[in-house]
Amino acid sequence: MAEITQIKAIDAPLLDExxxxxxxxxxxxxxxxxxxxxxVEAPNIALFAARKEGRLVGITxxxxxxxxxxxxxxxxxxVVCQEMRGAGIGRQLVRQAIAWAREQGIDTxxxxxxxxxxxxxxxxxxxGFESINTGLFRLKPQEK
Numbered sequence: 001m002a003e004i005t006q007i008k009a010i011d012a013p014l015l016d017e018x019x020x021x022x023x024x025x026x027x028x029x030x031x032x033x034x035x036x037x038x039x040v041e042a043p044n045i046a047l048f049a050a051r052k053e054g055r056l057v058g059i060t061x062x063x064x065x066x067x068x069x070x071x072x073x074x075x076x077x078x079v080v081c082q083e084m085r086g087a088g089i090g091r092q093l094v095r096q097a098i099a100w101a102r103e104q105g106i107d108t109x110x111x112x113x114x115x116x117x118x119x120x121x122x123x124x125x126x127x128g129f130e131s132i133n134t135g136l137f138r139l140k141p142q143e144k
Contacts, residue, residue: 050092085119
C-alpha cells in the first residue's frame with residue numbers, strides 16, 4: 001500500500017518528482033511552477049500524491065465546478081510509475097479522488113480514458129465509473 005496525501009505546498013524537489021511522474025503520461029511534459037502553485041491553492045482542485053517508501057510513485061488531480069444544475073467533477077492525470085503498476089496504487093488514487101468528490105458535494109464525477117488503456121478502464125469500471133454514450137468535443141482556445 002502506498003501513502004496517499006493531498007499536495008498543499010510545493011518546492012523544487014517536489015516539482016522534480018512530479019515532472020518525472022507526469023513524464024510517464026506525456027513524454028517531454030513540463031510542469032509550470034506557477035500553474036502548480038495555483039492548483040494547490042485552489043479550493044476546488046485537489047492534487048493527490050502516492051508515495052511508497054518516501055518516493056513519489058503516482059498522482060491524480062480532481063477538480064470541480066458548479067453549473068446551474070449540479071456540481072461537476074473531473075478526475076485528470078491518474079498516473080502510476082511503470083514499475084509500480086499492478087500494485088493497487090491506481091486504485092488507491094481513484095478511491096481517494098472519489099472520497100474527496102463526496103466531501104466536496106460533487107454530483108457527477110467524470111474522467112476520460114483512451115481505449116488502449118485497458119487496465120485503467122477496467123479499474124475505473126470496478127470503482128463504479130460507467131462508460132456513457134456521448135461524444136467528447138475539445139477545442140484548444142489558445143491555438144485558435
